[in-house]
Amino acid sequence: xxxKNGNAAPVKRVVNKRPGFFFDLLRRLVLEKPLGTFGLxxxxxxxxxxxxSKFIMPFSWSQIHLLERLQGPTGKYxxxxxxxxxxxxxxxxxxxxxxxxxxxxxxxLSTLVSIIIxxxxxxLGGKTDMVVQRFVDVYMSIPYFVILLTLMTILPRxxxxxxxxxxxxxxxxxxxxxxxxxxxxKSNMYVSAxxxxxxxxxxxxxxxxxxxxxxxLIITFTLGIGGAILAEAGLSFLGFGLPPxxxxxxxxxxxxQAYLQTxxxxxxxxxxxxxxxxxxxxxxxxxxxxxxDPRLRGGVGRYALSEKKLKELKESLAGKVTAGK
Amino acid sequence: xxxxxxxxxLWIPVTVILTTMIVFLLVRFIPGTxxxxxESQMAANGGGTIDRAAILKLLGLNVPVYVQYGxxxxxxxxxxxxxxxxxxxxxxxxxxxxxxxxTFELGLMALIIGLLISIPIGVYSAIRQDTITDYFxxxxxxLLISIPxxxxxxxxxxxxxxxxxxxxxxxxxxxxTNPIGNLGMxxxxxxxxxxxxxxxxxxMTRTMMLETLRQDYIRTAWSKGLSERVVVIRHAMKNALIPxxxxxxxxxxxxxxxxxxxxxxxxxxxxxxxxxxxxxGRDYPIISAINLIMATIVIANNLFIDLTYGWLDxxxxxx
Numbered sequence: 001x002x003x004k005n006g007n008a009a010p011v012k013r014v015v016n017k018r019p020g021f022f023f024d025l026l027r028r029l030v031l032e033k034p035l036g037t038f039g040l041x042x043x044x045x046x047x048x049x050x051x052x053s054k055f056i057m058p059f060s061w062s063q064i065h066l067l068e069r070l071q072g073p074t075g076k077y078x079x080x081x082x083x084x085x086x087x088x089x090x091x092x093x094x095x096x097x098x099x100x101x102x103x104x105x106x107x108x109l110s111t112l113v114s115i116i117i118x119x120x121x122x123x124l125g126g127k128t129d130m131v132v133q134r135f136v137d138v139y140m141s142i143p144y145f146v147i148l149l150t151l152m153t154i155l156p157r158x159x160x161x162x163x164x165x166x167x168x169x170x171x172x173x174x175x176x177x178x179x180x181x182x183x184x185x186k187s188n189m190y191v192s193a194x195x196x197x198x199x200x201x202x203x204x205x206x207x208x209x210x211x212x213x214x215x216x217l218i219i220t221f222t223l224g225i226g227g228a229i230l231a232e233a234g235l236s237f238l239g240f241g242l243p244p245x246x247x248x249x250x251x252x253x254x255x256x257q258a259y260l261q262t263x264x265x266x267x268x269x270x271x272x273x274x275x276x277x278x279x280x281x282x283x284x285x286x287x288x289x290x291x292x293d294p295r296l297r298g299g300v301g302r303y304a305l306s307e308k309k310l311k312e313l314k315e316s317l318a319g320k321v322t323a324g325k
Numbered sequence: 326x327x328x329x330x331x332x333x334x335l336w337i338p339v340t341v342i343l344t345t346m347i348v349f350l351l352v353r354f355i356p357g358t359x360x361x362x363x364e365s366q367m368a369a370n371g372g373g374t375i376d377r378a379a380i381l382k383l384l385g386l387n388v389p390v391y392v393q394y395g396x397x398x399x400x401x402x403x404x405x406x407x408x409x410x411x412x413x414x415x416x417x418x419x420x421x422x423x424x425x426x427x428t429f430e431l432g433l434m435a436l437i438i439g440l441l442i443s444i445p446i447g448v449y450s451a452i453r454q455d456t457i458t459d460y461f462x463x464x465x466x467x468l469l470i471s472i473p474x475x476x477x478x479x480x481x482x483x484x485x486x487x488x489x490x491x492x493x494x495x496x497x498x499x500x501x502t503n504p505i506g507n508l509g510m511x512x513x514x515x516x517x518x519x520x521x522x523x524x525x526x527x528x529m530t531r532t533m534m535l536e537t538l539r540q541d542y543i544r545t546a547w548s549k550g551l552s553e554r555v556v557v558i559r560h561a562m563k564n565a566l567i568p569x570x571x572x573x574x575x576x577x578x579x580x581x582x583x584x585x586x587x588x589x590x591x592x593x594x595x596x597x598x599x600x601x602x603x604x605x606g607r608d609y610p611i612i613s614a615i616n617l618i619m620a621t622i623v624i625a626n627n628l629f630i631d632l633t634y635g636w637l638d639x640x641x642x643x644x
């Protein structure tokens with residue numbers, strides 16, 4: 001199994017195919033999934049808001065105007081000010097940045113953890129798989145949010161902690177999906193062939209199995225971002241998430257609790273932004289899943305043609321046949 | 326099926342033992358022990374010093390962790406006791422038993438509401454596939470998953486109270502003193518929790534209906550001249566809903582987790598509310614006990630789904 005294998009050509013071919021794959025996915029998304037494209041649009045808006053928050057914010061998110069606190073919307077502060085006179089709109093824009101950081105960072109980490117646990121467990125099989133799966137079973141039997149709450153009580157409240165907790169915590173839960181995808185691919189002939197020519201297990205895993213579970217990974221990733229953002233917001237709302245100095249949308253809703261009756265908009269705006277961002281992520285993820293997962297395809301036939309398109313196709317074919325005659 | 330069931334049952338003790346270990350050890354890493362909290366509270370109240378060693382001994386924290394674990398498990402097994410609260414010195418078991426019915430009621434109502442919303446919408450969305458209605462209903466289901474329940478709950482309580490000076494009853498009414506009042510009070514929390522759960526069920530129902538509607542026996546049913554209602558309800562739904570049952574069962578953990586936030590917002594004295602209070606007070610016997618109870622509920626639920634699935638769908642064979 002450890003024989004040196006100098007043939008690098010197949011690796012190159014796999015690498016070269018990737019950009020085409022993503023481009024094709026994007027093209028199909030825009031053409032076939034109006035809802036998913038709408039979601040992608042929302043994601044782009046929120047990411048732009050996060051990346052360029054410095055230039056968009058009318059004030060600094062932490063600038064205190066004590067004389068103008070708890071104001072409703074005015075010409076100067078479009079969405080009003082909070083209990084320290086900080087501009088709500090600026091804090092909302094900066095919140096987008098934090099939520100995007102949490103969403104992307106935690107999901108990248110969790111996908112990585114899922115791959116490490118799921119792929120090794122599924123690929124090695126046997127006793128390793130058995131033991132790992134028992135631990136995953138136990139982990140999954142405690143409600144996810146309750147685990148998060150317990151962990152956040154133990155650990156210091158910071159951005160890094162949240163990223164680690166959501167990343168590793170979510171990763172263990174996602175490991176099962178990756179594992180079943182790996183087991184599905186493992187039974188293919190080309191995996192046996194790779195083993196037969198003497199590739200090391202690591203090479204078989206990296207070159208032949210991982211590229212083929214890409215659809216599962218992409219689905220887990222896109223649908224995970226919204227979940228991570230929501231989890232962070234829920235934790236922060238209860239006071240177990242990010243500290244008050246890091247104004248994510250969840251933190252903003254949490255700090256608005258004392259002023260709800262007089263200034264409900266302080267809770268309204270961050271919640272709306274949160275819902276809209278997660279809505280966009282989920283719409284996008286859902287369409288990507290439709291496009292990639294053969295079992296969940298809604299339409300008819302291999303390429304998920306809708307009834308309407310199938311009819312059009314049949315008609316055009318029928319036209320050609322008669323024309324040929 | 327028999328062999329599968331036996332193997333499945335044999336794993337249960339292993340899972341449960343591992344769960345108790347994890348649940349017990351998890352909270353032992355909490356920084357700032359309860360003694361620190363007591364000390365800081367006493368300092369805040371302007372009063373005196375404490376004998377740390379004596380308090381540790383009193384709370385049973387002076388022995389190694391594995392001895393603590395052994396005592397904890399044997400107490401649960403032999404006496405059905407989860408120990409006493411570190412803060413109030415009350416026994417935990419009655420405290421939790423008193424709160425379980427409310428969490429159970431909330432979960433059950435949310436489950437029923439979730440199904441009442443999601444199944445009809447999912448089925449309708451499937452039989453009108455790729456129409457405007459279908460797009461609208463699918464967006465709705467994703468929207469329901471995306472809105473955070475804690476925010477929705479807050480808004481539902483907040484805005485009516487500002488606009489019409491109407492607030493949902495926040496005073497807790499026990500079911501057995503006033504069933505109607507109790508249900509009236511529980512309906513809004515259950516609706517918030519249930520609507521969030523309904524999104525994924527709605528999606529699953531739609532997908533399964535679409536798959537079933539393309540089966541040969543459905544074509545046969547159509548060609549016999551049966552009405553749409555009969556084909557959809559009698560023939561298609563019966564089979565399409567089997568995986569949905571599993572899905573609903575699989576949603577139980579998130580229902581239990583979600584009830585923590587809902588109980589907190591609506592001030593309901595259930596297990597979740599107890600959990601938050603215990604987490605804030607670093608009262609780890611209570612945290613461990615609730616974690617273990619929630620895990621046990623989920624393990625039992627998963628076992629039930631696995632075993633009934635084969636019975637519901639005869640096409641499935643276990644090896």
